[in-house]
Amino acid sequence: MGNRGMEDLIPLINKLQDAFSSIGQSCNLDLPQIAVVGGQSAGKSSVLENFVGRDFLPRGSGIVTRRPLILQLVNSKAEYAEFLHCKGRKFVDFEEVRMEIEAETDRLTGSNKGISPIPINLRVYSPNVLNLTLIDLPGMTKVAVGDQPPDIEHQIRDMLLQFITKESCLILAVTPANMDLANSDALKIAKEVDPQGLRTIGVITKLDLMDEGTDARDILENKLLPLRRGYIGVVNRSQKDIDGKKDIRAALAAERKFFLSHPAYRHLAERMGTPHLQKSLNQQLTNHIRDTLPGLRSKLQSQLLSLEKEVEEYKNFRPDDPARKTKALLQMVQQFGVDFEKCIEGSGDQVDTSNLSGGAKINRIFHERFPFELVKMEFDEKELRKEISYAIKNIHGVRTGLFTPDLAFEAIVKKQIIKLKEPCLKCIDLVIQELINTVRQSTNKLDSYPRLREETERIVTTHIRERDSKTKDQVLLLIDIELSYINTNHEDFIGFANAQQRTAANATKKRVMPNQVIRRGWLTINISIMKGGSKDYWFVLTAESLSWYKDEEEKEKKYMLPLDNLKLRDVEKGFMSSKHVFAIFNTEQRNVYKDLRQIELACDTQEDVDSWKASFLRAGVYPEKDQHENEDTMSSGDTVSMDPQLERQVETIRNLVDSYIGIVNKSIRDLMPKTIMHLMINNTKDFIHSELLAYLYSAGDQGSLMEESAEQAQRRDEMLRMYHALKEALVIIGDISTTTVSTPVPPPVDDTWIVKDSSPPPASRPPTATTAPPIRPPAVRGPTPGPPPPLNLSPAFGAPPVPSRPGPPSAYVGDANPAMPLIPSRPARVPPALPPGIPSRRPPAAPNRPTIIRPSEPSLLD
Numbered sequence: 001m002g003n004r005g006m007e008d009l010i011p012l013i014n015k016l017q018d019a020f021s022s023i024g025q026s027c028n029l030d031l032p033q034i035a036v037v038g039g040q041s042a043g044k045s046s047v048l049e050n051f052v053g054r055d056f057l058p059r060g061s062g063i064v065t066r067r068p069l070i071l072q073l074v075n076s077k078a079e080y081a082e083f084l085h086c087k088g089r090k091f092v093d094f095e096e097v098r099m100e101i102e103a104e105t106d107r108l109t110g111s112n113k114g115i116s117p118i119p120i121n122l123r124v125y126s127p128n129v130l131n132l133t134l135i136d137l138p139g140m141t142k143v144a145v146g147d148q149p150p151d152i153e154h155q156i157r158d159m160l161l162q163f164i165t166k167e168s169c170l171i172l173a174v175t176p177a178n179m180d181l182a183n184s185d186a187l188k189i190a191k192e193v194d195p196q197g198l199r200t201i202g203v204i205t206k207l208d209l210m211d212e213g214t215d216a217r218d219i220l221e222n223k224l225l226p227l228r229r230g231y232i233g234v235v236n237r238s239q240k241d242i243d244g245k246k247d248i249r250a251a252l253a254a255e256r257k258f259f260l261s262h263p264a265y266r267h268l269a270e271r272m273g274t275p276h277l278q279k280s281l282n283q284q285l286t287n288h289i290r291d292t293l294p295g296l297r298s299k300l301q302s303q304l305l306s307l308e309k310e311v312e313e314y315k316n317f318r319p320d321d322p323a324r325k326t327k328a329l330l331q332m333v334q335q336f337g338v339d340f341e342k343c344i345e346g347s348g349d350q351v352d353t354s355n356l357s358g359g360a361k362i363n364r365i366f367h368e369r370f371p372f373e374l375v376k377m378e379f380d381e382k383e384l385r386k387e388i389s390y391a392i393k394n395i396h397g398v399r400t401g402l403f404t405p406d407l408a409f410e411a412i413v414k415k416q417i418i419k420l421k422e423p424c425l426k427c428i429d430l431v432i433q434e435l436i437n438t439v440r441q442s443t444n445k446l447d448s449y450p451r452l453r454e455e456t457e458r459i460v461t462t463h464i465r466e467r468d469s470k471t472k473d474q475v476l477l478l479i480d481i482e483l484s485y486i487n488t489n490h491e492d493f494i495g496f497a498n499a500q501q502r503t504a505a506n507a508t509k510k511r512v513m514p515n516q517v518i519r520r521g522w523l524t525i526n527i528s529i530m531k532g533g534s535k536d537y538w539f540v541l542t543a544e545s546l547s548w549y550k551d552e553e554e555k556e557k558k559y560m561l562p563l564d565n566l567k568l569r570d571v572e573k574g575f576m577s578s579k580h581v582f583a584i585f586n587t588e589q590r591n592v593y594k595d596l597r598q599i600e601l602a603c604d605t606q607e608d609v610d611s612w613k614a615s616f617l618r619a620g621v622y623p624e625k626d627q628h629e630n631e632d633t634m635s636s637g638d639t640v641s642m643d644p645q646l647e648r649q650v651e652t653i654r655n656l657v658d659s660y661i662g663i664v665n666k667s668i669r670d671l672m673p674k675t676i677m678h679l680m681i682n683n684t685k686d687f688i689h690s691e692l693l694a695y696l697y698s699a700g701d702q703g704s705l706m707e708e709s710a711e712q713a714q715r716r717d718e719m720l721r722m723y724h725a726l727k728e729a730l731v732i733i734g735d736i737s738t739t740t741v742s743t744p745v746p747p748p749v750d751d752t753w754i755v756k757d758s759s760p761p762p763a764s765r766p767p768t769a770t771t772a773p774p775i776r777p778p779a780v781r782g783p784t785p786g787p788p789p790p791l792n793l794s795p796a797f798g799a800p801p802v803p804s805r806p807g808p809p810s811a812y813v814g815d816a817n818p819a820m821p822l823i824p825s826r827p828a829r830v831p832p833a834l835p836p837g838i839p840s841r842r843p844p845a846a847p848n849r850p851t852i853i854r855p856s857e858p859s860l861l862d
Helices: 004-022 044-052 092-110 150-163 187-193 241-243 248-261 265-270 273-314 320-345 359-376 380-395 406-420 419-447 450-484 495-501 608-617 628-635 645-692 692-699 710-739
Strands: 033-038 071-076 080-083 118-125 132-136 169-176 200-205 231-233 519-527 536-542 547-548 557-562 566-571 580-584 599-605
Touching: 004 071, 004 273, 004 710, 033 044, 033 150, 033 187, 044 071, 044 132, 044 169, 044 200, 044 273, 080 092, 092 118, 150 169, 150 187, 169 187, 187 200, 200 273, 231 273, 248 265, 248 273, 273 710, 320 359, 320 419, 320 450, 320 645, 320 692, 359 419, 359 608, 359 645, 380 406, 380 645, 406 450, 406 645, 419 450, 419 645, 450 645, 450 692, 519 608, 580 608, 599 608, 645 692
Parallel strands: 033 132, 033 169, 071 118, 169 200, 200 231
Antiparallel strands: 071 132, 080 118, 519 536, 519 599, 536 547, 547 557, 566 580, 580 599
């Protein structure tokens, strides 16, 4: 006889798990744990067995469960059990499971009632169970027996709290009917961890063992001592039934007969018994599953939406249709042209947020890298003056010139213009490389057809290489045109008169306005670990200084470095470093920052280094010359000293050359991007749109071009399978939502009657006329001479306890230990007159406030 409610849930869970496994994911329902707590011999193990529907736990009197049993139920086709401490051994007979639990308990705790918090892990595989975790815990007690430690009460309490504190744990608070419910330790500890009562269900056992004439009707109707989720009464098998191997089916029939035949429970029979307990717990599992479904549905729907756009292309896909191949070829070529143009023009629908690419990188080449290469040519002032002086002397020959010769100006200008060829050709090479990278990036969508992608890249790359030579020829032609005629009447040219008036200071003056911000950005200062280590700062470069701040808000300035006498120096990248480094140093051998002769600045990429160098050049900070060039310069002694007339002529021509080269550079910087755009980039776009398709048709068979790759075919099939599996999973979730019903959480009840400490609060004690503590009546077996017995009198001293009645609570409530025999009370043996301060046995006027007498001091049984 299994758990019918659980068996009804299993197909739903299996459907969900099958749907999720078909899309390669796990269905994380995380069903809650179910733990039973209560006193010793309250029937906890029996309640747990009834929920599972199998007879496999140890039974007996006193403390039987002495170690926590963590029972993991696993849905499986075969039925067997495994212990964690017996790996590899499968138990098919559940009687052997019971014996192994007893043996493993005795192995660790001994056979003399000892306990241990180390759990026994048992895993039961069966087709009739859900994937659940059930926990059988030792019974709560107050008196140590056998080998139990003196603090047995606290040890068991800590053991219980370890499991039931979890929010995902349902608590079955088991209390026998022949014990006063107001003193139920199970309900007290459940109230501590679950004050709202949302996951606590009261279970009343041993209803068939109550005194004749008494019943628990008010409790089971949740009128007296109410719980938020109420109580469920069960009748478990007695020890005699267990020893006699009474079948669980027969026990359930006897339980059903008991509730139907008992006059106090007949109207509650449908809400009592083990089947109703199973139904209630299974309903909690159903509620949990239904609460999990919205999150699962949202997750699946988001995945479905992300797939729909791609799946739309494959819904009516036929790989071998020639019409489809022709159409696909046209679409692919057209899409490639659109993507290439978008990548160049910068209006792509998929923007790369990690690196510069396409048109953005070409723009950077035009306006940062190319000007940087041009500026690098201008920095060598000494070399230029030496060339001018040689030119003047060679033109004058043996004569001493009185005037500044024009031919010297023209010779120097032409030599400087010829130097422009190298940076211009380098710029074209950089643009070509970026164009080829853009072509490869734009053919990513042709991955479905490897041969088509290969041919497309080959044809377009070949065309770009052809345009490369034409573009370079055109650029060289531009430079030759500049060389062919030196236009000294240009409106921006300073002329001879103005050149003479300029001073050397004005000639070397920075081209940027003072305090103008040239660049901002993050840089890393490389400092040895001994001096603080490397740190990132926010740098601000102006025409006069380099400053760095803690962050981009520029509120906390760390340092400001003037740019006077500074130069740049390349630094080799470290072996373990991933960053690119350059350095700033002072030409006069002074410390640049603190005690450092140079500052090493690091960037993430070489492109950032080049960009920063270009910015420093704009600010007048030039790279240092190679050492051997410096030596060659210093070795020519004839330039060390010049006569004043020659020095004035050199200065004049220097100013004229600087002015004219500035005009040429401005013209080249303007014409280079235009030439490259016209002859290379725009031409390539036109080629892709107008001629690429013809080249592809002439390259080979159309069928071979449009052969689909095996990876693409597999990807398409997997995508379609995933799409249909997601739709099926959503349908299954919808079916579960419509075929199951979740029950609302019961409204809160007044459960303040559950006290958390060992003694009831003053409000629950009976009122007395004086402040003296209440006393017990004289012993029933005879008068006791002397004063009334003290309050903590126990049965060991001759006063039998008056057992609690589950109906209206009596005035006498003891800590009845289920392991000890109870002496039933008889109405005839109660003295006709009660001492003062002791209420009568009639139910109090307020049924929700039971009258309880409990010793203020612990008795020997506590």
